[in-house]
Amino acid sequence: MRRNGLILLGIALLLGVALYQNSDNGTLSWFSSSDKQQPSLSATALAKSGLEPGAEAPSFTLTGLDGKTYHVGGKRDKPLLVNFWASWCDPCKEEAPDLVRMADKYSQSLDVYSVNVTMYDKLSKAKEFVQQYKMTFPVLLDEKEAAYRKYNGVAFPTNVLIDRNGVIQDIIIGTLSAEQLEQKIKDLVKL
Incomplete structure (x- = not known):
């Protein structure tokens, strides 16, 4: 019995060290919704994702919940905001009302595609998530994680802002305040 306890303790310790080493500044900010004022990804981690502003947005085609x-x-x-999410993701739940408001407010000048990474x-x-948050913009199903992989997804939520020319203007991993998100959208639609 004591041996099993030591083994479990060792596994827990290794898991803790691995999570700490893979975090930003020793904090797991994308698991915590308390730090909503700043993006939850460092420049180093963003560089590792393989995408950056100024790059051409990887193309993909997916079917939406509406069958289209x-x-x-x-x-x-119009410019496009692509939102990668999962229903179990607490920061995604926190962000959903802001996305719905922004999509409604900027519907004439911005498209919003919400991509559920259905593989996860x-x-x-x-579907329950979409109904709960009254998402009226297209909700696409990434059943094989193909689109998420093209965008080198590292965490939920991930928002990619793409201009009219198909060029990535910003990548937001984690959540922002509603004000910060709106400012990024305003900057995007001005381009």
């Missing part, structure tokens, strides 16, 4: 097909990549009529979720839970 949606495409990301290349030139478009359950379709029934995703």
